[in-house]
Amino acid sequence: MVTFLRDRGVAGASVLEIGGGVGALQLELLKAGAASATDLELSPEYEEVAAELAQEAGVADRVERRLGDVVADPSLAGEADVVLLHRVVCCYPDYDALVGAAAERARRYLVLSFPRDRRLIRAGARVLNLGFRLLRWDYRTYVHPPAGIAAAAERRGLRLAEESRGRIWQVAALERPLV
Ligand SMILES: C[S@@+](CC[C@H](N)C(=O)[O-])C[C@H]1O[C@@H](n2cnc3c(N)ncnc32)[C@H](O)[C@@H]1O
Numbered sequence: 001m002v003t004f005l006r007d008r009g010v011a012g013a014s015v016l017e018i019g020g021g022v023g024a025l026q027l028e029l030l031k032a033g034a035a036s037a038t039d040l041e042l043s044p045e046y047e048e049v050a051a052e053l054a055q056e057a058g059v060a061d062r063v064e065r066r067l068g069d070v071v072a073d074p075s076l077a078g079e080a081d082v083v084l085l086h087r088v089v090c091c092y093p094d095y096d097a098l099v100g101a102a103a104e105r106a107r108r109y110l111v112l113s114f115p116r117d118r119r120l121i122r123a124g125a126r127v128l129n130l131g132f133r134l135l136r137w138d139y140r141t142y143v144h145p146p147a148g149i150a151a152a153a154e155r156r157g158l159r160l161a162e163e164s165r166g167r168i169w170q171v172a173a174l175e176r177p178l179v
Contacts, residue, residue, distance in 0.1 A: 001025060001111045001173070002025060002028045002029065002032070004171075005032075005109060005111065008109065009033075010033055011033040011034075012033070012034070013034045013082050013108070014034070014035055014036050014038075014080040014082070015029050015036065015037040015038070015080055015083075016037075016040065016079075016083045016102075017038070017083075017084040017085075017086070018077070018083065018084070018088060018102055019042065019085060019087075019091065020039040020040075021041065021050075022046045022049045022050045023037070023053065023063065024053070025086050026039060026063065027053060027054065027057045027063075029082065030062055034082070036062045036064070037062060038064045038065075038080065040066045040068060041065065041067060042067070042069055043067075047065065050065060070098070071101050074101055079105050079107050080106070080107065081106075081107050082108060082109045082110075083111075085098070085099070085102050085113070086111075086112070087114070088112075089112060089114040089149060090115050090142050091139070091141065093140070095142070096152045100153075102153075103156035103174070106153075106158060106174070108176055110153055110158055110174045111171065111173045111174070112174075114172075115143050115168055115169060115170070116165060116167075116168060116170045117145055122143045125141045125142065125143050129141060146172070150172050154174070158174035158175065160173075161174060
């Protein structure tokens with residue numbers, strides 16, 4: 001994900017990472033020259049570690065962290081040059097709404113990673129979800145259709161620029177055509 005953006009150049013860019021966890025990706029982009037990063041995260045669990053990592057990287061003054069759900073409360077995040085969704089689409093039931101909200105905020109690039117839609121991965125997700133149910137956790141994991149994910153972003157004016165696939169994860173990088 002970072003390679004695509006580094007190749008295109010992130011100097012001076014604003015970054016919005018949705019579901020960024022401790023914010024590792026945004027720290028990489030700040031070190032690569034991005035101007036600022038906003039992390040919008042549902043869970044408050046990451047805040048302490050995220051603050052420590054940003055301090056250690058010497059970029060704490062360029063990181064803003066917000067808590068909430070970008071779909072339920074779109075006012076939580078404004079536009080950014082670069083929007084990231086790293087391993088987040090698989091945690092959200094309504095991928096169209098989530099990817100759509102992310103795409104609407106991407107001035108230049110939207111880069112997402114999500115599980116490949118393969119039989120074995122779908123079976124793994126079912127086993128995980130059974131475990132979550134038995135543990136009485138609300139959390140569920142989803143294997144959404146990759147073509148639908150890209151289409152959700154394309155309907156908001158982005159164009160698929162690059163795709164790559166590992167054994168489990170797939171990355172799609174989209175860009176907004178210059179007018
Ligand atoms: C599997 S974790 C990935 C965290 C990080 N991106 C990484 O790869 O290490 C998915 C994260 O997305 C967050 N998340 C899911 N849906 C979200 C939403 N609608 N708005 C903000 N954060 C969301 C969850 O709270 C969770 O921390």
